[in-house]
Amino acid sequence: MLKKLFPGLEWMLTYQKHDLRGDLSAGLIVAIMLIPQGMAYAMLAGLPPVIGLYASTIPLLVYALFGSSRQLAVGPVAMVSLLVLTGVQGLAEPGSSEYISLVLLLALMVGVIQLSLGLLRLGFITDFISHAVISGFTSAAAIVIGFSQLKHLLGIQLPSSENVFELLFEAGRQLSSINSYTLFIGLTSILILVLMKKYVPKLPAPLVVVVYSTVVVYLFDLHEKGVSIIGEVPDGLPSLSLPSWSFEAVSVLMPVAITIAIIGFVESFAMAKVIATKEKYKVDANRELVGLGLANVSASTFSGYPVTGGFSRSAVNYGAGAKTGLAAIITAILIVLTLLFFTSWFYYMPNAVLAAIIMVAVYGLIDVGEAKHLFKVKKIDGFTLLITFAATLTLGIEMGIFIGIVFSLIVFIWRSANPHMAELGYVEEMDAYRNTARFNNAKTVDHLSILRIDSPLYFANIQRVESRIQQSFLKSEEIDTLILDFQGVNDIDAVAIDHLEELMNTYQELNKNIYLCDVKGPVRDTLKQAGWYETFKGKIEFKDLEHVIAYLKSV
Amino acid sequence: MLKKLFPGLEWMLTYQKHDLRGDLSAGLIVAIMLIPQGMAYAMLAGLPPVIGLYASTIPLLVYALFGSSRQLAVGPVAMVSLLVLTGVQGLAEPGSSEYISLVLLLALMVGVIQLSLGLLRLGFITDFISHAVISGFTSAAAIVIGFSQLKHLLGIQLPSSENVFELLFEAGRQLSSINSYTLFIGLTSILILVLMKKYVPKLPAPLVVVVYSTVVVYLFDLHEKGVSIIGEVPDGLPSLSLPSWSFEAVSVLMPVAITIAIIGFVESFAMAKVIATKEKYKVDANRELVGLGLANVSASTFSGYPVTGGFSRSAVNYGAGAKTGLAAIITAILIVLTLLFFTSWFYYMPNAVLAAIIMVAVYGLIDVGEAKHLFKVKKIDGFTLLITFAATLTLGIEMGIFIGIVFSLIVFIWRSANPHMAELGYVEEMDAYRNTARFNNAKTVDHLSILRIDSPLYFANIQRVESRIQQSFLKSEEIDTLILDFQGVNDIDAVAIDHLEELMNTYQELNKNIYLCDVKGPVRDTLKQAGWYETFKGKIEFKDLEHVIAYLKSV
Known part of the structure; x- marks a missing residue:
């Protein structure tokens, strides 16, 4: 009972000592990855970087207790961050305290939606989102995310727009105001990230570029030459927060809350399933929804913003040997320590390096x-993917996924x-009845048609x-018998039964017969309900084609 | 070529003398039925009765030439008339010249929509309307139509409303103003119609009640005692009319035009198919759309209103021996003669008898x-039917069918x-593999699962x-082989292929094997495209279950 409520208890109560090594090292590696990512994604979402760190603490612990995956790395992710930005920026100035308060409300709504879906066992509705749709949507969103970072990379002011062409045009107009120090840091960071990903994929590239760029800014006083830096990051733990809400805000945020709740879950659950299958345990969609839902509610209560299981971070977590949720707990503890003691180290970190991290990360999502x-x-x-891609890019995130x-x-x-129907003929070589359109040697009989x-x-x-x-029947006057292979x-x-029944009766009046064979269990049940086993007795019970044909020869 | 353009030419050029008798008598009987019906349905549509007669002339000739059914009786029908009323009454006062002009525009729009659907070969889209939906919709519409005639039956003023309860409530309030002569004529007419339908179904009951009620009104001067009568019906042929139109009117009328175009066609085509199957010829959805579309365009050009093939009139036409479109031409000629010489006979006809005819006709539609x-x-x-019924009755005609x-x-x-999946076991008595859930004696093997x-x-x-x-696979550690019967x-x-592929690869890594058997042609083609015949060579080519199992025993 308790285990049903807290799936995390299962691994806690049966914890094996030999799992500790993997959990420790995975927890450390993910924390090193998550610190710059968390700050970068918070920036993408239009929030102060520290909120990304807050979102990487309590929600991870909550998920470890309530979620059913043992390797999923929960926290801020790029896609959800973009959705937050596009959904809230129309209501308040990004970064403002009103904006932050709306984001907290949004996180609460996302959590409640996911929790409700999970408790009502409605997880299956996400099955209706085809992977082709997700893929087209993700690629388009990645492009939108990438271009949203252009302003940080170039050190200029650009409008908050999802329209890639507008951004490019605007950037072109401001070519002369580009800050070359910013651009240099950004481009070298991208280069380092790409090269390290290719040649030393095991090393934490984001940490390397963060250290590199922070040191460069500090040494050459680049922040006095127009390079924008993170600046003061408040230290200490996230304080309890209660989002203020109004009916109006809730109704305006509802579409984006639903989108985040569902997209966030789908991305996360796909990864959880892959790992669970490899590790021979089962994850359950509804439990995952409950776990993520509670994580989001906690994010809203502790100054965070919407989180979900990240694709690449989970892969890193699993690859680094995570066996249980303890890895996530270790990650959360390391982030807490960072918040307590090391936030001052981020003072000189340039925004451009976070933009570079985001751009390289989302580039990998374009598939x-x-x-x-x-x-x-x-x-x-393929067309489904393409249409979703094009719609997302031109009509926006939510419209794209809906279309x-x-x-x-x-x-x-x-x-x-447009069902596939095959006219069958007898193939002597195979002693079987086969589609006349695929088998030229399939022989048909004059007065008989088999469909x-x-x-x-x-x-x-x-x-x-x-x-x-x-x-x-119209093909030739001679045809007086039709066998339908079911x-x-x-x-x-x-409705289909009614149509067929009328047809069978009409042809019966015309002295032409229709037989059914190989009718499956569930269909048989329905035909029985419709009284066919009385009405068409002797015409629909045949086990297979051979039996009908033997019968026809016998009468 | 010409025959493709004018399907009617086919029967005209090959007309057989012995068909003439049937065509003549059917043409006459339908005309006798159509005269009161045409006037009644026009009244239902909020139009002067003579418009119903106009709509029963040229459109019938046009359909005879362009339509593909030889027995379909085209003209005004109850359902379409109701749709006209509900669609246009919000824009102009029923009966006013502005109203009539809008109805002409509506007929033109219906015609153009049907014609376009037919020419673009889009007739199949009507397949997506389930018969359960049509049935629920028709029953609800019949109730709405019946109650819309309450005012004529009681001789009182009621608001134009689709809301049955509102009408009943309003009628209850006006109980004291009911005209008892009107009510008497209406009720006796209903009684006669019902009794004749039951005991002498071959006689033209509508004609009988029309004559009866007209004579009663004339003899007792009931029109001076508050019984509302048809009055002056203009004689002569319909004049050429061109609907005036504006973008605004077109856009407001569009939803109802689409509804009429589709519902009208569906009702008509269903009947045309039934008759064609019995008479061993084929009707084609797209040709029917062209035929009905042109009939509606002509209705709009000759002072008519939207028409379609009527269910009961077509049945009467066919039953009375109609063999070709000549029957419809004879009907049209008789209506023209009536318009030329007999309209004065209708002067004393009470509205109540038309209401009675409509009520009895639509009562038969409640199924x-x-x-x-x-x-x-x-x-x-059944639920689909019920929901459509309830939605139509409470939310209105168009919303009902959409829902x-x-x-x-x-x-x-x-x-x-939620696909049906069956775990199979070997049934020795049948020497076959059957669903273990249906066959208790189906035996399974320990290390093998068949799905x-x-x-x-x-x-x-x-x-x-x-x-x-x-x-x-999770059921037992022993299971190392799964056969999927396709x-x-x-x-x-x-997308499904990708999921399956990942699953097969994952289990392969775990040293568990998945085999496919009995893969059908179209699926085989797609798997080939996905490269499965290289990736999973030796695992997916099996003809049937017996072949996989024989193979498994051999290795």
Whole structure:
């Protein structure tokens, strides 16, 4: 019972000593990664960098207790940070105390939404977001995030805009005001990050560039030459905070809260599942929602901002040997120590290095390969990705994901409304009935037509099936028997049954017979409900094609 | 070529003398039915009765030439008339010349929409309207139509409202002002209609009550005692009319025009198909849209209002022996003769008898049996009907059908997102592998699990399948082999392939094997695109279960 409430208790109560080594080293490595990332992502979200550190403390502990993944590294991530910025910047000036208060409210809303979805066991609704949609959306968001950092990299003022072209145009106009020291620090940091990622991927590159750039600024007094720095970072632990709220603010923030709740969960859960499968335990969508939801509620209560499980940080955590949630607890403790004793070290850290860290991180999220792969395997799935990508880039984050979801569902409905049907003939070499369109040597008999239907039958496709059946009979006056092979009919609805029933009755009046064979259990149940086993007795019970044909020969 | 343009030419050029008898008698009977119906439905639509007669002339001829059904009886129908009233009454006073001009514009829009859908070959989009939705919608609309006639039956003034309860309440308040002569004529007419329908269904009951009530009014001078009569009906043919239009009017009328275009077509096409199947010819959705579209354009040009193929009139037409479109041409000619010479006969006809005709006609459209039937066969389809019914009755005609369509599609997606999967075991008595949940004697083997998946695999259900596969392996440490029987997998998308691929790779690393068997053609093609026939060579080519198991025993 207690374990159900606190999944974390499971590993706590059975903790194995030999797991400690991995947990310790993973916890340390993730902390080293998280300190610069947390500050960078907070900046991306339009918040003071220290809020990113606050969000990396209590929420991690809460998740370790309530979440079901043992290796997930929870905390600030790029995508959610961007969503926070785009969702709140229209309501208050980024960085202002009103802005921060709205972000706290947003974190609370995200937490409550995730918690409710989890408690109501509604986690499955996220299944309706196709990976093609996520991929197209992520690539587009990565581009938007990357360009949002341009101003920090160039040391100029740019409008807060999601429109990439507007940003580029504006940057072009201000070419002469670019601060070359800032640009130098930014570009060298990017170079170091890229090279280290390629040649020494095990070393903590973000820490290296942070140290490098801070030292350079300090040594050459670059902050007096126009290089923008982090400056004073308050030390001490996050204070208790209660977001002020109004009905108006809640209703305005609702769309972005829902988007963050769902996107944040989907990104996190995908990673949690991959690791769980490898480690032979199971994560559960609803428990994950509860865990992340409570983490977000705690983020809102302790001056943080919305968090979720990060993709790359979790991979690093798992790779560094994390076995249990203790790794995350160690990370949180190290961040707390940093907040208590080391914030003064960040004084000279330039904003440009955080921008560089963000840009390199999100560049890795642009996944052209996935688009190519989907186009190769199934064109329409590639289009889903492309449309989501284009919509996100041109119409904005929330509209993009909405259009992607709707489009992918329409594609599915579309495909199932055009069911695959095959006319079968006898292939002597194989002693089997096969699709005449694929097997040239499949032989058909004059008075008989065999149709295999490869689709569930329901209102939107029954008319096509009906039409195909009529065609089979209209092909020649001689045809007086039609066999429908139902092995691929996994489901049937009442409307489809009515249509078929009318068709069978009409042809019966015309002295033409329709037989069904290989009807599956669930379909059989529904046909029974419709009384077919009385109405069409002797016509629909055949086990398979061979049995109908044997029967037809016998009468 | 010409025949493609004018499907009607087909029967005209090959007209058989022996068809003439049937066509003549059907044409006459439908005309006798159509004269009172046309006037009644025009009144329902808020139009002068003569417009109903105008709509029963040229449009019938146009459809006979361009439509593909030979027995469809085109003209005014109750449902479309109600839609006209609800769509236009907010813009102008029913019966006013401004109202009539807007209705002409509406007819033109309906015609253009249908014509465009037909020419662009988009007829299939109507497949997405489930019969359950149509049925629920029709029953609710019938109730709304019936109550809209209450004022004519009682001889009182009631507001133009779709809200049944409001109408009843208002009528209750005016109980004392009910005209008893009007009520008497209405009730006796209803009685006669009901009794004749039951005992002498072959006789034209509407004609009988029209004659009866007109004679009664004339003999007893009831029009001087408060019984409202048709009065002067202009004689002569419809004049050419050009609807005046404005962008504003077009945009306001667009939703109702789309609704009429689609609902009108669906009702008409359903009937056309039933008859065509019985008569062994084929009707085509797109040609039907062109035929009805042109009929509506002509209705707009000759002072008519939106028309479509009527359900009951077509049944009467077919039942009376109509063989070709000549029957409809004869009907049109008879209506023209009526317009030229007999309109003065309608002077004393009471509105109450038209109300009675409408009420009895639409009462037959309320289909409780269909709701019961759907609930019995498949509950969820019954719910679709009920929800559409309730939404139409409470939220209005257009909202009702929209909610119904969306709900029915969600149901379909929902069902396919919860795919049926069966764990198979060997049933010795049948020498076959069967669902262990249905067959108690199905035997499973310790280290092996067999899973049959009865669903196309796509992004929305792949996570459930994944989860089930993980469960199979987690059930016992001993299980090292899983066979997925793909006979029911009719389709697969790229996202599902990616998920499966990752799963297969992960288990391969854990020294557990997944085999596929009975993979169908279209799925095979997609797996080939994804490179599976190289990656998973030797694991996915098996023809059926027996082949995998024989292979497993051999290694």
